[in-house]
Amino acid sequence: MKKFLCALLLMxxxxxxxxxxxxxxxxxxxxxxxxxxxxxxxxxxxxxGLQANKTQDLIIHTKxxxxxxxxxxxxxxxxxxxxxxxxxxxxxxxxNYIRTSRQYYSTVITLSPDKYNDPGGYYxxxxxxCRNYTITNIISEEPPVPGVSSPDASGQTFYLKFPPVVKNxxxxxxxxPHLFPPLSDYACPGRPYYVNFAGVDDDNDSIAYSLTxxxxxQDHNTYPNFGPAPYPDVRWASPYSINNIxxxxxxxxxxxxxxxxxxxxxxxxxxxxxxxxxFRNGQKIGETRRDFQMLVVNGCQPDxxxxxxxxxxxxxxxxxxxxxxxxYANTVADADRCIEVQVSDPDSNDPSQNFSEHVSIRVIxxxxxxxxxxxxxxxxxxxxxxxxxxxxxxxxxxxxxxxxNAPYQIGIIAMDDACSLxxxxxxxxxxxxxxxxxxxxxxxxxxxxxxxxxxxxxGSWPFVAKDNDGDDLVLSVIPDGFVLQDVGMTYSLxxxxxGSANGNIGWNAQCKKYEFAKKTDFTIRVLVDDQDQCxxxxxxxxxxxxxxxLPEIIPKLKIYNENRxxxxxxxxIEVSLGHIGFDxxxxxxxxxxxxxxxxxxxxxxxxxxPRDYTFANAVGLHVVESKFSWDPTCDxxxxxxxxxxxxxxFIVTNNHCKTPTxxxxxxxxxIKDVDSNDKTFLPANVITTYPDHCNDFFAIDDGYExxxxxxxxxTTRVLPNAPxxxxxxxxxxxxxxxxxxxxxxxxxxxxxxxxxxNESAGVYYYLIKFTKKEYKSSLTVLH
Numbered sequence: 022m023k024k025f026l027c028a029l030l031l032m033x034x035x036x037x038x039x040x041x042x043x044x045x046x047x048x049x050x051x052x053x054x055x056x057x058x059x060x061x062x063x064x065x066x067x068x069x070g071l072q073a074n075k076t077q078d079l080i081i082h083t084k085x086x087x088x089x090x091x092x093x094x095x096x097x098x099x100x101x102x103x104x105x106x107x108x109x110x111x112x113x114x115x116x117n118y119i120r121t122s123r124q125y126y127s128t129v130i131t132l133s134p135d136k137y138n139d140p141g142g143y144y145x146x147x148x149x150x151c152r153n154y155t156i157t158n159i160i161s162e163e164p165p166v167p168g169v170s171s172p173d174a175s176g177q178t179f180y181l182k183f184p185p186v187v188k189n190x191x192x193x194x195x196x197x198p199h200l201f202p203p204l205s206d207y208a209c210p211g212r213p214y215y216v217n218f219a220g221v222d223d224d225n226d227s228i229a230y231s232l233t234x235x236x237x238x239q240d241h242n243t244y245p246n247f248g249p250a251p252y253p254d255v256r257w258a259s260p261y262s263i264n265n266i267x268x269x270x271x272x273x274x275x276x277x278x279x280x281x282x283x284x285x286x287x288x289x290x291x292x293x294x295x296x297x298x299x300f301r302n303g304q305k306i307g308e309t310r311r312d313f314q315m316l317v318v319n320g321c322q323p324d325x326x327x328x329x330x331x332x333x334x335x336x337x338x339x340x341x342x343x344x345x346x347x348x349y350a351n352t353v354a355d356a357d358r359c360i361e362v363q364v365s366d367p368d369s370n371d372p373s374q375n376f377s378e379h380v381s382i383r384v385i386x387x388x389x390x391x392x393x394x395x396x397x398x399x400x401x402x403x404x405x406x407x408x409x410x411x412x413x414x415x416x417x418x419x420x421x422x423x424x425x426n427a428p429y430q431i432g433i434i435a436m437d438d439a440c441s442l443x444x445x446x447x448x449x450x451x452x453x454x455x456x457x458x459x460x461x462x463x464x465x466x467x468x469x470x471x472x473x474x475x476x477x478x479x480g481s482w483p484f485v486a487k488d489n490d491g492d493d494l495v496l497s498v499i500p501d502g503f504v505l506q507d508v509g510m511t512y513s514l515x516x517x518x519x520g521s522a523n524g525n526i527g528w529n530a531q532c533k534k535y536e537f538a539k540k541t542d543f544t545i546r547v548l549v550d551d552q553d554q555c556x557x558x559x560x561x562x563x564x565x566x567x568x569x570x571l572p573e574i575i576p577k578l579k580i581y582n583e584n585r586x587x588x589x590x591x592x593x594i595e596v597s598l599g600h601i602g603f604d605x606x607x608x609x610x611x612x613x614x615x616x617x618x619x620x621x622x623x624x625x626x627x628x629x630x631p632r633d634y635t636f637a638n639a640v641g642l643h644v645v646e647s648k649f650s651w652d653p654t655c656d657x658x659x660x661x662x663x664x665x666x667x668x669x670x671f672i673v674t675n676n677h678c679k680t681p682t683x684x685x686x687x688x689x690x691x692i693k694d695v696d697s698n699d700k701t702f703l704p705a706n707v708i709t710t711y712p713d714h715c716n717d718f719f720a721i722d723d724g725y726e727x728x729x730x731x732x733x734x735x736t737t738r739v740l741p742n743a744p745x746x747x748x749x750x751x752x753x754x755x756x757x758x759x760x761x762x763x764x765x766x767x768x769x770x771x772x773x774x775x776x777x778x779n780e781s782a783g784v785y786y787y788l789i790k791f792t793k794k795e796y797k798s799s800l801t802v803l804h
Contacts, residue, residue: 041153047062537569665692
């Protein structure tokens with residue numbers, strides 16, 4: 022095992038009075054319903070931190086804010102749970118120089134959907150001072166007076182942003198990225214440094230990693246009194262910045278998938294922050310910030326990387342360096358489907374290394390994913406100790422079934438035991454393995470089906486799959502952007518045996534289940550694959566393009582007079598006070614038997630709100646009809662005005678499933694008082710009792726229908742044109758006097774008759790009284 026130079030390292034030990042924060046992050050993990058586990062990971066410097074700081078943090082007091090406006094949502098106390106020590110890649114290399122503990126705090130909280138529903142999301146924060154005082158790349162100085170806040174101290178704001186727990190009325194379940202590894206090893210100047218700094222996501226969301234300037238605290242008290250964002254950045258010490266974090270060549274960088282790399286140049290203690298942004302369906306839903314420190318020390322023992330080379334079994338020597346490609350037919354025996362790699366290390370010839378070097382190999386998947394790849398290709402023994410320039414040979418054998426249905430690439434990595442991270446060399450091998458013979462499963466033509474049906478109809482379309490090897494078939498259905506049952510479709514596998522299967526896609530296109538006006542074209546793919554020896558995915562596809570034809574739904578509404586001789590649809594009509602009647606007719610060209618027309622009066626407005634009219638809503642299939650009737654009286658006129666305006670609007674609706682259509686029609690009615698004038702009013706001035714029945718009574722209104730015609734005449738008698746009764750001028754009474762002023766006749770009936778049989782011949786006088794006028798004149802009676 023390599024040793025580093027203890028004396029040199031002890032020269033850079035941090036001061037005993039240094040603070041303790043190494044870094045950390047939040048985690049928010051969904052448990053069930055709206056219950057979540059909130060964790061805080063807090064890394065503590067065990068060598069330089071004051072142990073009393075731990076007891077002060079047995080409970081941490083966090084705050085949750087709303088992102089859109091910084092409103093405080095909750096105060097959450099998180100108790101201490103456990104402590105564990107950070108493990109190192111090469112434990113013997115630490116020499117008790119780096120000792121970091123992982124302080125774990127956790128509690129269970131409920132995020133109510135009534136409270137945590139803002140689309141902008143929320144964030145949880147906690148602030149703590151102070152970071153170590155000997156950090157090289159930021160200003161983080163020890164307070165001149167212990168226990169007193171210093172503006173040049175630097176703290177850490179722990180920060181996690183999370184989405185609402187409901188979106189669009191539905192529960193939105195999410196766990197933040199978690200299980201992030203710590204930075205456990207120190208780095209050496211001039212030597213490449215690498216570490217996987219990525220976490221995992223329980224929801225399979227995408228995590229994008231990037232370096233960012235660490236947050237400072239809003240004040241520099243031990244426990245800052247913090248509020249909502251924004252949070253200040255730490256102050257970089259010259260010449261460091263977000264683009265020059267450690268002064269490396271190359272400088273510190275992180276890949277999008279979380280691999281942290283650099284080659285330091287100078288010793289020191291460097292703080293950095295990583296932002297892990299969480300994406301779902303292309304939309305950012307959360308963010309976790311992680312702070313950590315990297316220690317770069319001088320005194321690392323010089324070390325040279327191992328060297329790995331490869332050869333095929335038939336080759337004379339190890340000629341492949343860095344890259345190698347091999348191909349195997351499916352007739353090759355298992356023992357021959359192998360390569361050999363040779364590992365050497367110059368340090369095995371170095372007297373300072375005691376002419377000895379320990380090496381090992383491991384393997385990684387490069388263009389596919391497989392975590393246990395080593396169990397499939399590596400030999401039982403994967404390490405050796407080289408002495409005096411020796412080499413070691415390992416045999417790498419490949420399974421008969423390829424890992425993917427294409428040439429796959431693996432990396433065979435040779436490692437030594439350098440401090441603090443192994444030096445490595447990699448041989449990249451492309452393996453093209455021909456799988457065992459197999460006939461792929463297939464669909465019997467037709468493979469593409471195009472069909473349509475009318476809304477409300479149903480249909481079924483078959484598929485048949487075969488496999489000539491008689492393998493078991495695996496079938497699946499993939500609708501293109503919809504759920505089968507939501508639109509009334511079914512996928513049925515009717516019969517399946519080895520090497521054969523058949524089924525169908527069924528569709529009952531009832532629009533009561535789905536609003537087809539939004540989508541009429543549907544594509545369904547049915548996939549078939551066989552369970553061959555290697556389970557290589559090679560599926561065939563049957564495609565169904567199905568379309569629903571929507572009915573022509575165009576309801577129409579017409580308004581007529583009562584006998585349908587005139588159309589009043591959307592017209593203005595003028596009538597005198599009296600009876601008003603309409604016939605309202607709705608029709609529809611739709612042929613669907615499941616739809617009905619509904620006719621109703623949508624609104625009735627006017628100068629004076631109309632009332633006492635009659636109209637009944639009606640329901641019918643394709644045709645619907647109802648009558649409107651109104652007999653307004655004089656009480657519709659107010660304040661001396663006898664001219665009113667009204668509008669009656671009707672609506673006919675075809676309640677077609679989820680997409681009702683309608684038509685409206687209205688009629689505007691102007692109602693005026695009955696015209697009343699006396700321009701041609703001239704009452705009779707003579708009546709007789711002669712038996713010729715001419716002029717034998719005095720009257721001003723109709724009523725002759727029952728009277729005999731004048732002798733020798735066939736025409737109906739013509740009465741004087743008395744003013745018509747209306748709302749402002751009405752007949753009140755008639756009085757007839759003899760020449761001495763005696764009242765001989767009176768009546769309040771407009772249709773009065775005075776025959777004067779019992780009166781003597783002579784001159785009489787009448788008084789006809791209307792609301793607005795009186796008519797007086799003489800009347801001669803002849804016997």
